Amino acid sequence: MKDCLVLASIASRKSIAVAKSIKELLKLRVIGVAHTNHPHVFSRYFDKVHIVRVDRSNIRWVYAVLGIAEEHHCRAVLPIDFVDFYMFSKHSKLFEELSIILISPPHESIVVASNRVKCWETLGGIANFPSQLLLEREDNIENVYRLRPPLVVKNLGDNSNPTFHLDYETAIKDALSRAPVLVQEYVEGIARGYYALAFNGTPLLEFTHQRIIEYTPIGGASLGAQGVVKDPRLFELGRKIIKKLKWNGVIMVETRYSDEKGIYYVIELNPKFWGSIDLPETLGYKFSALLVALHLYGYNYALKLKKKLKVRNSSFVWLLDALRYIPKMPKVWLKLVNICMRSPTQCDIDLTDMPRCIDQTLKAFQRFKREKNNWIQYLDRSREQLKIWLDRYRKFLLNPSRVVVIDFDATLVRLPIDWNSVRRSLIKEGIIYPWESINRALTRYWLTDKELYHKLSELVKHYEFSALNNIEVIIPLKLIEKLRERTKICIATKQPVEIVINTFKSLGTKNIFDNIVGRDSSWGPIKTTLFKKCVELCNAEEAIVIDDKIDYLIDAYRLGYTPILATSNSYLVAKSYRLGIPSGEPEKIINMLLEHTLSYATKEP
Template sequence: MDTECIVIASAASRKSIAIAKSIKKILMFKTIGVFHTFHPFLASRYFDSRYMFNVERNSVKWVLAVASVAYRHGCIGVVPVDFIDTLMFSKYRDVFEDRGVKVVAPRYEDILFASNKVKIYERLSSVLPFPRQVLYRNDSIDEISSLKPPLVVKGLGDASNPSYHLDYDSAIREARSRAPCIIQEYVEGVGRGYYTVSYMGKPLLEFTHERVIEYEPIGGASLEARGYVYDPSLISIGRKAIEILNWSGHIMIETRMDPETGDYYVIEINPKFWGSIDLSIHLGFHFPAIATVLYVYGYERARGLVKSLYGSIGVFTWVLDGLRYIPKSLRIWLKMSLDALRNPVKTDMDIMDLGKSFLQIVTAIKRFGREKQKWNSYIASSQQQCSIWIKRFLDTVKSRDVVLIMDFDGTIAELPIDWTAIKRELVSRGYLYRWESIRRGLHRLWNQNRDIYNEASKIIEKYEESVLDKAKLLIHVTDVERIHRYFPICIASKQASNIIQRFLAKYGLERYIDIVIGRDWGVGPDKYSLYRACIDNTKKRNAIVLDDGLDYLIKAYRLNLAPIHINNRYNVYIALRSIRLGIPSLNIIEAFNLIYNTIRNLYY
């Protein structure tokens, strides 16, 4: 291809450098960065020229300013970066095309439709899995009662600004202040995305990723992510979506996966370049270059270029963008930094772009005060939801009709099991798909073939038994004994019942545990069923649940139980996620002390 130029606007976005890198590396075009405000990327070497116009991006002035730059340089196309850029440039496509400039973006009507959460839900929910939700218009209170908290309240547009609620009252108060809006059942799980450049409903290039660290522990753009994540279920959801929409251009389908069942839920559809685009670019999946060729030169040329690409798998860390975590939790940022040091090539700290990196650090430090204010708001919202949890917890203890339900491994004990070896054997025997986790595979086998499930369970039990002598007790026997004076205790675990009972006998705990319900007990491996079995077999109406799996505790909460997240190694990221939902995150000793002290205060 002859040397050409492409305008990237607004380049005041963390996505813009990845877009420029892709276009320069694959197409060898010059890149012109147009900014709507001051930004560290003004110093980046990846833009051959830079312009800044201090205008609102939702105005025609912004469109005309960018179009004039493209025309002045004789550029063949403009790549919009953020949603507002994509929407405006697509809407005024003729302004660019009259100047001989192609807009690298889907059709305006398609963008409007895909970004409308109500319309996209109505169009796709009959064939794709979405969280249960209602559209709130100040008259939908009866419909909200069909949902089960925790709930999410979010806006209808691109900037959904979600808030999280443990009860109906706080969700309705928030919804009334934001109506019309969506109220949705919260999905705890793994954030995964499918993104593609497609043509008439067929993918040209596709990629999947998994979020490791996000802007906030409860959600947001990626600050550390990995890909390519191979999972046929996720890929199928993405392909179905673009086929139904007959989509042409770039798009992302954001999902959450329930790690226990493997069920995916579509959270949002974003008809724009995604915040984690650095990851795919560094792994060889050059979406900006492919999209540019598609819109400028056509489908056949884009398809030919795709065939020349070579992709890999890996992790990308936005360690500079992640500086925002320092006023929130230095520990989280230090973890990101260590991950970046292990993989220095795949980070946003570019030693070949030192001017940009220096300005980015300075700008981040200047924003620490603003980030601290946001974090204080996060903590305040967490405290509001914690007060709702406290009421449920106190009501549960007051009832005296209570069973204490505890998980085993990771909660009251630590088993040094080689899960990698177990998975390898289960995969080699054909019991597990290589993209499945063990717990997801057990869920599938229980529902598909009980005989094979039992065989897989026996294989796992062999490994559990081999480490039984090395297993550690994480709780004091006296703590269990004093709680048992007031409540029956049930263990609900994905371990084999026999393994748990032998461990309890070793420490003299069996006399204080009324019932042990493991994966071989006959109700399956899913925690929802295990919790229910504890309640049914102890004939109690209420329960306090101690578990180290936050996704399990959401299911416990929806059973009207009082959950406590057990965080023995204190993973601060998971702790802050749990607390934002209103669920306390404690080690097992702290949890037992909380329960016992509450009993003493309420009963005497």
């Protein structure tokens, strides 16, 4: 008889990828245990399924899974979700007494990795974390004022339940209502993860990914992701962490990457299977099978299996899981459909596992009303923060010493440049690293080597000049001229000033801006510097900043300016709205400013 393994709980989207990996590579019988009725109980990837309706945080769950393992004469139990890892490892002696192998890190390791404060204290010397503090009671409220809004309030454990705040008062009120909590400065950036299967603090198998779409626009598990992210700094960060923790087992390091700063901020560690496990598994990175092999057959056997793996790069979308977007943002779901159509095997629709897929689809449709209500709550939670933004907006309208700072490319106009092609050319010439963006390279050289900075800037300018004959105007220039009658306007752009001036010449118009600050203005390419120079040159006391990048707008808010996101992307609109930052199409933003600057003397905006 084949060796037998119990997976618990399979009422988790991760369980299918885990079961497939183990069956394909190790040919084991897989027994699934679910704590509730779930589409996965119909999957063909489980040889036998048990449903045990008990609270997984109760020891009865441990006894139930052990009983099923004994019934089927299984050698080992593999947890799936965090609560499974936590509870089984906590009661690991029960497994030892029955000679059943528990495939899990030690309980003490899980506690350290999952506790945000302990993790921060342990890894602070080797990893960057958002500026943050532990708020336990009212007597350390004053410390919150050392942080810079926007702020995030999070629970300490696996269920972080984050809330977002543009001011101190709402953040403190929320934090005290559920203390102890972690209060962090919000970090905007590219969501990237480092995965590892480690043995004694050394990675046996590694993978990195980047999220495309998340459960909600502000964050959550992946609904679309791609990998591998070939940035050696991310691999280096992950390796340092698992070495410091002397980690054994699977772990994910969740980060936010600031492209301009070139910094990876550690958001949390996940000492369990991660929600996007399907992505590496379908690309040949068989984490699940190697983990089981390591525990059942030893390190050398697992190492031999690893050497046989054939891996590749691609994306994966959870199309069935993403049905939740249909009642709220159908365009997001259609975007994932397009990705799935390009790579049909890289999504969670499995034609060989139709009973599970059909049940999952039916349950998704049944949840539509609940999803819509959740979406309404998501939007409602933003209203209080929008009121805070509105207070700052009123100050701008009331102050005659003001300036509108506006981005150039993708906000005022659109330069028809294939930036991916430009980047490949620059990599080929050896002037930027294969893993970095042009934006990051410009900032890096500005801070380290001015000569190379100017060389790169000139190379990029060649492509920018070639695009001048086909520029698309996003905001009609007549609107800009009207707005300039009521407020000063300054362009803050990563393009050279020369490109901006020649753009308006090609459009047959004069310079209609008070100032233009670009990457060649002797102040470099860093957006916060460009914003500040605009305000300084215009001698303004209040400023509105219009940009198409949320991370730059977060920086603008921390400088005391009033940010507005320029975009027609509904996903980004919902994300910025949750932070309390309004957004819209650039032309509509200018029309709003025209209306309010004209009428504010007699009525509220």
